[in-house]
Amino acid sequence: MRLMVYSHDSFGLGNIRRMLAICNHLLDAIPGLSILVVSGSPVLHSFRMPRGLDYIKLPCFGRNESGEVAAKYLNTAADETVKLRSDLIKVAAVNFKPDLLLVDKKPYGLQEELKATLDYLKLRLPETKLVLLLRDILDSPEPTIKEWQKYGYYDALQWYYDQVLVVGMPEVFDLSREYQFSPCIAQKVRFCGYIRRDYGQKPRHVLRQELQIQPDEKFVLVTPGGGGDGYDLVDTYLQGLAQLSPQHNIKSLIISGPEMPLFQRQALQEKIQPYPQVQICEFTDDIASYMDAADAVVSMGGYNTICEIISLNKRAVVVPRIKPVQEQWIRAERMAGLGLFKTIHPDLLTPAALMDAVLEQLNSRSHHFPPVSRLDLDALHQIAQDIHTLLHSPTTRLVSKKPILFPQVISTQQA
CATH class of the missing domain: 3.40.50.2000 (Glycogen Phosphorylase B;)
Known part of the structure; x- marks a missing residue:
């Protein structure tokens, strides 16, 4: 079985550390699994890579003096860098032919760089399962809802993704309710609990x-x-x-x-x-x-x-x-x-x-x-179970031709 992991992470360490922890557990839990990580993390090479996992390093993004997304090291324009990253991701998917694509946080990727790959998989490899991984909290509800409506993320979850795995608990933050997921999307959401961190290498x-x-x-x-x-x-x-x-x-x-x-x-x-x-x-x-x-x-x-x-x-x-x-x-x-x-x-x-x-x-x-x-700290076990089930289940993704009606943005109690 082949798993491709997309982590847009060009800022900080959080996303890539979380995804690598998940990958390590999946390799232990699912025999014969091969994982290809595609990421823009500037520190990806600093982590120990287990057998069964390899990665493709995308050109880094950063932010310029105006706070806009820009190439971090290359002297290239932002749109050129997005195109380069998008092409690399798609070529990886075309040749690796993943049985499942696990996407971190952004349904269309950073600057929508993942959309070409999603369209390719939907058309050419429809048996590939698509899973979105969300952390427990993205932001306060009102700006998140506006952002998801603006960039069509609700569309993405409905049309492309088979499942949404949330590494959190509704008792802490009910993501489906707070972000006003439609009933159709809410049915795809699985709260997995928080990720238990193992003890380190030294006592x-x-x-x-x-x-x-x-x-x-x-x-x-x-x-x-x-x-x-x-x-x-x-x-x-x-x-x-x-x-x-x-x-x-x-x-x-x-x-x-x-x-x-x-x-x-x-x-x-x-x-x-x-x-x-x-x-x-x-x-x-x-x-x-x-x-x-x-x-x-x-x-x-x-x-x-x-x-x-x-x-x-x-x-x-x-x-x-x-x-x-x-x-x-x-x-x-x-x-x-x-x-x-x-x-x-x-x-x-x-x-x-x-x-x-x-x-x-x-x-x-x-x-x-x-x-x-x-707190439930059993997220890694739950994620492994869900991905194992998806890998061994027939494709059931349906494409509806009806338009999606989004809820109105309402004032939501802030934490």
Whole structure:
């Protein structure tokens, strides 16, 4: 069986890390599976690739000074880069002939670069199953509904896709209801739960020895994900740390992320010089080991990071981003309401507020870990079951000639 995975990820690490975790599990769960990943991630080569998986690296997208999508490294126009990426994706599908195409987040791909491939598969390889993977929350409802209507994403789900897998729970965010999916589309939606993150490659005690953490020291991991917009969080943490007396005996590791601009990483390197108890590195593909070794975590509110926090039962302070979308804030607020961690709105972030929250987590006298039992963390198993079923089921996709009627955009309660 052949699985082709499309990840548009040109920004940050989140999507590609999530998709690779899913791919690794699928290779273990489905015998004889071959997976071809097609992605624009600039750090794809940094991850360990298991046997049975290979990838095609697309030219990277980034954003120019105006915030518009543009080629990140090539001196080519945006439309030229889209055409190049679109052709590469289609050629891969034509020659690989996937039994199933798994698409991450955007039904038509970035800048609609996937549409030619979808049309080809529908016409020439109609037996190929099409599955869209959505994270638990995309954005607050009103802008999401407007975007999906504007770009025809509801059409895509109705005409092209056999199933929509959501790595989340309706008890946290009912995506079908919040985004006003039609009954036809809602029938294709499968809530799979959240993705449980495995322990890392190194045991907790080994990593703490490598970091020279003494028995009487507390270890705080600071991780702003990809790091593209993580400087303020790290800088605020360092300012808060400077206000503490040495008796708190805290050792900190900052993983800045490969997307943090070089000048910001250099600025942080200078700021930590007076603090021998603070270390900084750019990237690791084994973040779970460092998180497991930590006594507390300071992070942003990305999907993968939150799944790691709750999977490893970590006490954490989460400062989500609120731009350009509200996804992280909605997730952080609702999960903090379940008692899974502490959250601070970025508008209320100060060195004192952050350090008070960190000390609260470090000094908690409770021996009970956060109530992760409230969340379903079995998404990988459920995804594997659903994809296995689709791979071994006959094609039943129907094409209707009736127009799709979309619901009106209504005011929806914001989280």
